[in-house]
Amino acid sequence: MKVPNILKKTVPVAVGLVVLGYLTLYFVINQTPQWIPENLTRLARQADLLENPEAKRCFECHKEIYAAWKKSRHAIAWVSETYIEDSENRSKEKCLPCHIPRQVKNGEKPQPRLDHRDDGIYCVPCHVIDGKMHGPYDLFSPPHPTQKNLQYRESKFCGSCHEKTFEEWKIAGVEDTCQSCHMARTESRLVQKPVLSWLHSKKQVGDHSFPHGEITQEDLAVTGEISGKEFIVTLLNQKIPHRVPTADNGDPRLYLYVRFLDDSGQEVDRFKEILAPQQDTALLYGKEARFQYPLTAPVRKVEISLQYKPAWSKDKSEWRQLSYPVTGDSG
Template sequence: MKNTNSILVSFFLGIILFTFTFCSDSNSIENKPNIQALTESWEKVIPHQELPEGLSSLSAKQCGVCHQDHYKEWQQSTHAHAWTDLQFQAELKKESSPFMCINCHIPLQNQQEYIIEGLIDGDIYQPVKRKNPKFDKTLQQEGINCASCHVRDGAIIGPTGTKKAPHKTVKDTKFLSESLCISCHNAVAVITPTLACSFETGDEWKAGPYFGKENCIDCHMEATHREVMKGMGERPSRIHNFAGSGIPKFDTVTTNIKNGLEFYPKLAKNIITLYDSISFSFKVKNEHAGHKVPTGDPERFFLIIFELKNGKGEVVASATERIGEKWQWHPSVKKLSDNNLDPNEERVFSFSHKSMERGKYQLSVKVTKHRMTKKTAEYNGLGSNYPTFIVIFEERYSVLVK
C-alpha cells in the first residue's frame, strides 16, 4: 500500500502547486485551462465492463435469478446500499464532497453518469466531465453489486473457473483475495484542509496477529457447502452478507451483526458492610476482530455506561467510558485521540462508589455500539428514526449493604 506520509506530502505539495498555478494563470493572457490527468488510485474508476458471454445483464437482480441465496444475502449487506444509503447521499450533496467520493461506492464506470477526463489545474473540485453514453441507472442503484467484484474483461471471475456455468468464467484467486477488499477498505489522506479520508482496516490487519492466518474473506464471508444454483449440486461456497458492525442503515432492512468484543464483568462482593465501597471491574477484549475495534469510519464509537441505583430507583452514581477516535473537523481536520482496541487487546474499566449507606442497590452495565452521534445524524438531516446505535451488552447486579 501507499505510504501515508508520501500521500500527505503530495497533497500539501498539490495545494501549494495549485495556489501557484492559480496565481500565475490569472496573470497570463491566454487563460487556457490546464487539464491534468487523474493520478491517485481513488480518483480513478474501474473502466466500462462489457457483458460476459452468456448473460443478458450485469445487474445483481439478474445474477440473482440463478444465484438466489447469494442475491438474498447480498441484499442484506451494506454493500448493496452503498449508493442509496441516506447518510452517503446527504454527504455527497455537500459542496465539500469531491467527484471521487463515488468511486468506492459505485466503482464501475457503467454505474456513473459522467466520465471524468481530468482536473482543471489539478483541482479536485474542478473535474472535466462529459456524459457517459453507456450509463446504467439500474446498476448505479445497486451500489457495490456482484459485477463490482466479479466482472472484468468480458468474463465472470470466480474461485474455480467452473465449466458448469452458462457464462464465460475465469479463475483468478489472486484477484478475488483480500486485496480486493483492501482496495476500498484502506484509504488515508488529507484531501483538503477540512476533508480527510481515514479507513485503515487493511493496514490494521497487516500489522496485527491475523496477518497470514485469517483474512477479510475468512472472517466476513463464512465458508459453507451448498448449491450455488438449484440443481447444480453442492460445492464449496461462501456466505455473501458481509456482516459487519451490524448497526442498521435503514429501519426497514435487516443487517447482519458481527461482534469483535467480549466482556468479562467482575463485582468484588455483592454483600458489603455499611460505609464500605462497592467495586466493579469490567474487562473488554477485542477477541474476534482481525483489526481495531471500531475500525473504518472514524465516527464510530462504543460507550460503556455504569449506573448505580438505590432501592427507590434513584441514580446515586454513574460513569461513562468511550472507545473510539476523536477528531477536530474545523477550522482544519486533525485526529485528536484514538483509543480503539487492537486485535487481542484488553482493557479494564473500573467503577466504584464509596461510603455506601445501608440498603439494596442495583448496578447496571450497558455497552452500546454507535455509527455516529445523534448530533451528526441531525446535522445530516437523517431523520429521527435513522438508526445510529445498537445495544450489545446489558447486565444488572444486586448489591446489599448491611
C-alpha cells in the same frame, strides 16, 4: 391397454441413454470442462454480460447470490439514507470510489463509475476483470467466460476499500480472513437457472449478504471491580481480529454506561464512554481497555450496560448488562 412391443423395448433404452447422456455431461462439465470445444461454448456466449450489466441481469441465473447480496449493505451503498446524509447528498468525491466502484482489484483503491450507481457495490465491479468473470472456481459457463482467481478468498481483496480494517486485521496476525467470518461458505449451487443448475455440481458458496456478525460474550470480555476508591471496568476484545467496532469512514459505536447506585437504588453518579473508530477509542484486538471511575459517595451497586449503534443507524441496541453489588465502605 396393451403397450406395443416396440415401445416396451425402446423406452427403457431411450431412458437409459438419457440417463447415461446426463451423467456423461455432468461428469464432463464438472470434471473435465476442457473437453468441451471452445467454439461450441462461444456459440452460447451472451456478450452483454461482460459489458457492465445491471445487477438484475446477474439475477437471471445467480438467484441465490443475488438475493443474499440484496440484503447486504453493499447493495444499498449508493441509495442508503445514511450515506446520502453523510456525503452531503453524494457530493463528497472521496466517498465515490468505494460506494460506486468501477472495478475492485486486490488491494487497490477503485475508481468510481458513472453507470448503474443505484446498484452500489455489486457483482460486476467485483467479478468482471478483463472480459472474464473472476471467482474462486474454474467453471464451465457458456454465457460468460470464467477465470479462477483465489484473490477472492484473501482479506486483501476486501482491503481495497476497507483499508483501515484490513490494517487492523494484519496487526492482529490471525489465520481467519475477512471472508471466513463475513462470507461464510455453505454448500450450494452457483446457478439457479436450468439447464446449468441441473448440470453444475454443488460448490462451497460464500455468503454474499456479508453478515455483520453478532458479538458474543466470548468475543468481548467485560469485568468490573473495586480498587481502593475507584471502580474499574475492563473490556477485552478477545476474538475479533480487528477493532470493535471498526470502520474506515462510517461511525459505528459501542457505548459503555456505568451507573453508581446507593442503598435506596438512587443514582449517585454516572459515566459514559464512547468506543468508536473515528475517535480512536474502539477496542483493539487482544488489548485491554481500562476505565477508572472515582467513588465519591457511598455506593451499593454498580450497573454496567454496553449498547451498540451501527454506522447506518441512529438507534442503539443493548448488547450486555452487568450488575456488581458493592459491599463494605465505598466513597
